[in-house]
Amino acid sequence: MxxxxxxxxxxxxxxxxxxxxxxxxxxxxxxxxxxxxxxxxxxxxxxxxxxxxxxxxxxxxxxxxxxxxxxxxxxxxxxxxxxxxxxxxxxxxxxxxxxxxxxxxxxxxxxxxxxxxxxxxxxxxxxxxxxxxxxxxxxxxxxxxxxxxxxxxxxxxxxxxxxxxxxxxxxxxxxxxxxxxxxxxxxxxxxxxxxxxxxxxxxxxxxxxxxxxxxxxxxxxSILSGEEAILIDLERPNGGLFNELEANQAIIQTIETEKGLKLIVPKGSKMLAEIFQAAERNDAQILRVNVQVPTLEDVFLHLTGRKLRD
Ligand SMILES: Nc1ncnc2c1ncn2[C@@H]1O[C@H](COP(=O)(O)OP(=O)(O)OP(=O)(O)O)[C@@H](O)[C@H]1O
Structure with missing residues (x-):
């Protein structure tokens, strides 16, 4: 039409x-x-x-x-x-x-x-x-x-x-x-x-x-079908943890969120133990961890490297 x-x-x-x-x-x-x-x-x-x-x-x-x-x-x-x-x-x-x-x-x-x-x-x-x-x-x-x-x-x-x-x-x-x-x-x-x-x-x-x-x-x-997101709620923001995870080659993307961090990782990668160890090293208090299938927001981030709204 x-x-x-x-x-x-x-x-x-x-x-x-x-x-x-x-x-x-x-x-x-x-x-x-x-x-x-x-x-x-x-x-x-x-x-x-x-x-x-x-x-x-x-x-x-x-x-x-x-x-x-x-x-x-x-x-x-x-x-x-x-x-x-x-x-x-x-x-x-x-x-x-x-x-x-x-x-x-x-x-x-x-x-x-x-x-x-x-x-x-x-x-x-x-x-x-x-x-x-x-x-x-x-x-x-x-x-x-x-x-x-x-x-x-x-x-x-x-x-x-x-x-x-x-x-x-x-x-x-x-x-x-x-x-x-x-x-x-x-x-x-x-x-x-x-x-x-x-x-x-x-x-x-x-x-x-x-x-x-x-x-x-x-x-x-499906662009992100090979990936999943790990949501980490932190007691307070922790720059050291962010930097360490961002430098980790196994993590595709590390994003700061309102409550803590969001990591985009390859599907099925067993990252949780590594994340907790990194938290301990950086004296970061993890309140909650959630694994999520990708959202359209993640697709946007993946394509542009930026969030939709800053
Ligand atoms: N009349 C205009 N004169 C000069 N620049 C313009 C004009 N209209 C749009 N632009 C520029 O063109 C680009 C695209 O703007 P546009 O308004 O189409 O974006 P948008 O996606 O609709 O964003 P928004 O949600 O802010 O409206 C921007 O860089 C904007 O500054």
Whole structure:
């Protein structure tokens, strides 16, 4: 249905996106995952025809979006990262305004406004000024606005950044239902691994403007199928232990965590005795040790050498 061909974009000599190929089938839920500055927003701006690529193209049902931008605007609902609403109008008035831009009028517009308000759970609050809403509620109005023209594809740019946990959970649930029950195709960008794991069928991992890995969650995790993670909770951080483990050739990666350390080791390697000996040598108090199968977070770390969020 939708695909990009070698999309590239630079800003004043800085490469934001380079050679990105992404495709999306009808009704699919795709995640675009990467740290800040990876090029996610730039990519979706080009997909939605808001930004012209330096080279490459976007195709909707085989036709170039650059040549026919209106075709994608008709089928696409876009929820931008920034809240794009009139603060001094009510949610209802905002939706009326956006509905008119989409060419909706009269009873049809009225019915659609009520339908999308219901969808985002704001029917009861529709007559209140948007500025009195929480960030999460404003984001929900943004989503409602993106749904007014019955889009086939919903693109969401980090929709849960900076909002309260209740609204976050509400948004995730809503997106899942729209995708699974109504067959809406979703392109979801995030730097929260758990969100894309919950929502998306397939993932593209971006870093420094490029797609560095793509596939289903299972496919991506199989990159690390030969590895496992050992989580070590320490009474307090211990630099000596970290340095010793980091220097150990048998350990693939040593990462500091909130509670202590995480080691990526070859599957089945019998490292525990060695870890306890190292702890003793460094006077480190181990509270708990857990062995874990790799997560998508580990896959990201493996591919980039960095954590998703610092
Ligand atoms: N309009 C612009 N002018 C100059 N540089 C830009 C512009 N838009 C993006 N960039 C740069 O391009 C790179 C990619 O940015 P982009 O916003 O696409 O990343 P992102 O993955 O969406 O990150 P974030 O989560 O922070 O939005 C960054 O280095 C950014 O500073």
């Amino acid at each position: 939708l695909e990009t061909e070698e999309l590239s974009k630079s800003f004043k000599g800085i490469t934001a996106v380079e050679g990105v190929n992404i495709y999306m089938e009808k009704g699919e839920s795709i995640g675009l995952l990467g740290p800040n500055g990876a090029g996610k927003s730039t990519t979706i701006s080009m997909i939605s025809s808001l930004l012209r690529p330096d080279s490459g193209d976007v195709r909707l049902y085989g036709k170039s979006v650059i040549q026919e931008p209106n075709a994608i605007r008709r089928v696409l609902g876009m929820v931008p990262q920034e809240i794009a609403l009139y603060q001094e109008l009510t949610a209802y008035e905002n939706l009326k305004f956006f509905g008119r831009i989409y060419g909706l009028r009269g009873k049809q517009l009225e019915a659609k406004i009520q339908e999308v308000l219901e969808l985002v759970g704001l029917t009861d609050r529709q007559k209140q000024l948007v500025r009195t809403y929480s960030g999460g509620m404003q984001r929900r109005v943004n989503m409602a606005a993106a749904m007014l023209h019955n889009p086939e594809i919903l693109i969401m740019d980090e929709p849960t950044v900076g909002i309260d946990p209740q609204s976050r959970s509400h948004i995730l649930e809503m997106v899942r239902e729209l995708n699974q029950k109504q067959g809406l195709a979703v392109l979801y960008t995030s730097h929260y691994m758990e969100e894309v794991e919950r929502l998306c069928d397939r993932l593209y991992i971006m870093d420094h403007g490029r797609v560095i890995a793509a596939g289903t969650k299972e496919e991506l995790k």
